[in-house]
Amino acid sequence: MTLLERDLRPHDPNPSPLRLIAEQAFSRAAGAPLVAGNAVRILKDAEENYPAWLDAIHAARRTIFFENYIVADDRVGREFVTALARKARAGVRVYALYDWMGGLGAGSSALWRPLVDAGGSVRCFNPPRLDSPFAWLTRDHRKTITIDGAVGYVSGLCVSRKWQGDRTRRIEPWRDTGVEVRGPAVADIEAAFAQMWAVTGAPLPQTDLADSTAVPASGDVTLRVLATVPNLAGLYRLDQLIAAMATRTLWLTDAYFLGMSPYVQALRAAAFDGVDVRLLVPGASDLPIMSRLSRTGYRALLEAGIRVFEWNGPMLHAKTAVADGRWARIGSTNLNIASWIGNYELDVAIEDARMAQEMEMLYENDLSNATEIVLGPRRRVHATARVRREGARHRGTGSAARAAAGALRLGNTVGAAITNRRVLGRAEAGIMKGVALGFLGLAIIGVLWPAALAWPLVALAGWIGVSLLIRARKLQHQPPDDAADGTDPPGPLR
Helix, strand or coil, X not given: CCHHHHHCCCCCCCCCHHHHHHHHHHHHHHCXXXXXXXXXXXXXXXXHHHHHHHHXXXXXXXXXEEEECCECCCHHHHHHXXXXXXXXXXXXXXXXXXXXXXXXXXXXCHHHHHHHHCCCEEEEECCCECCXXXXXXXXXXXXXXXXXXXXXXXXXXXXXXXXXXXXXXXXXXCECEEEEEECXXXXXXXXXXXXXXXXXXXXXXXXXXCCCCCCCCCCCEEEEEEEECCCCCHHHHHHHHHHHHCCCEXXXXXXXXECCXXXXXXXXXXXXXXXXXXXXXXXXXXXXXXXXXXXXXXXXXXXXXXXXXXXXXXXXXXXXXXXXXXEEEEECCCCEHHHHHHCEEEEEEEECHHHHHHHHHHHHHHHCCEEEEEECHHHCEEECCCCCCCCCCCCCCCCHHHHHHHHHHHHHHHHHHHHCCCCCCHHHHHHHHHHHHHHHHHHHHHHHCHHHHHHHHHHHHHHHHHHHHHHHHHHHCCCHHHHHCXXXXXXXXX
């Protein structure tokens, strides 16, 4: 029996001291308690997720809380908005929340007009603000739906026809994973939505939220709802803890892997200790630069014995983990600093052997359509077979989070080269060359046309100055009670 199997057993009437310590460590790292009595169903791709979502929406009688990073103005997006509007006209209280950056170039305000006209409430998370020049870096990357406090869905899927593909044009669907939850944990998913709704304006009526103590048990699965917020790094701490506690297997799937050095070291340490660590990532990404950045980190993983696989399809968008046949995570969080620290994310961590084993079977099935990357002669990184690139030219809606993560990897590479604090690999030479040419180009522009550099800096400095003055004025007029505790009152993101 592995450490995770021994120390994460639910319903243990006589828990050992080590079990109690492990539970305390997991609860503190995740910032979320274990919730027992749930029924869980794993849903693969849009083919299983979208019909389940729509069936639940059609069956709604009281409330619908709908939150997604991208709701595209296409056939799929309009189908969901139409379904939500139909329920709103029938008297169901419908609340929909989408992200401004996620919808940029994909969605539109006109898309939501039928729902608004039907009496539904729609909010956009974090549109540009004059008083917050860098607020755009924080995004609502969550993908959740809850219906009547009875059923909830958590996934990595956005609402777009990209996830369905187009068989007639030989465009394969995106590979992604979601989960359906029934039972007391649904109240925690609702509470996470209520948190985001309050960030964007007036809070939800308390009467619309389910009472967690009144939700009956629907099964025997124990899980945590991981509703992470910027800067707290709760899921990052949990991922570190799982890497440290796994004793047999740790299998990861991620769409935009740019692991921070401490996390990569945790994975390497687990592999050196005999843990079967595997990482499945896209072979062809909707954001090609992310694939190149991810590959710069392969060598450190491979040299530690971690097995790396690239998906042979148009896009792998799932964010999942499974450890020791006992613990599994499914949700919206990517393994990069933007998701761990910069965004609002939501995942579920399932502590159940049957569900984890189902995730292991799904993972092994995915590997049948993947190419393993290995260290070959002279320790060069190469694929064991040719990776198909049918999706290499595909372009999707980019994320500010992914851009920030990419910038971090660029910064790490350049910083390492300047300070000589770690050994760089051949894969990073191309990035360094591109950055070097960019800096040389800026230097030439600065010599020949100094105003071209000065004016953008002047504009940025002026914007920051104006925003700080606006913030200072708001603080001066803030009620004494709010100012005393050092917190902002509920309202738009600050």
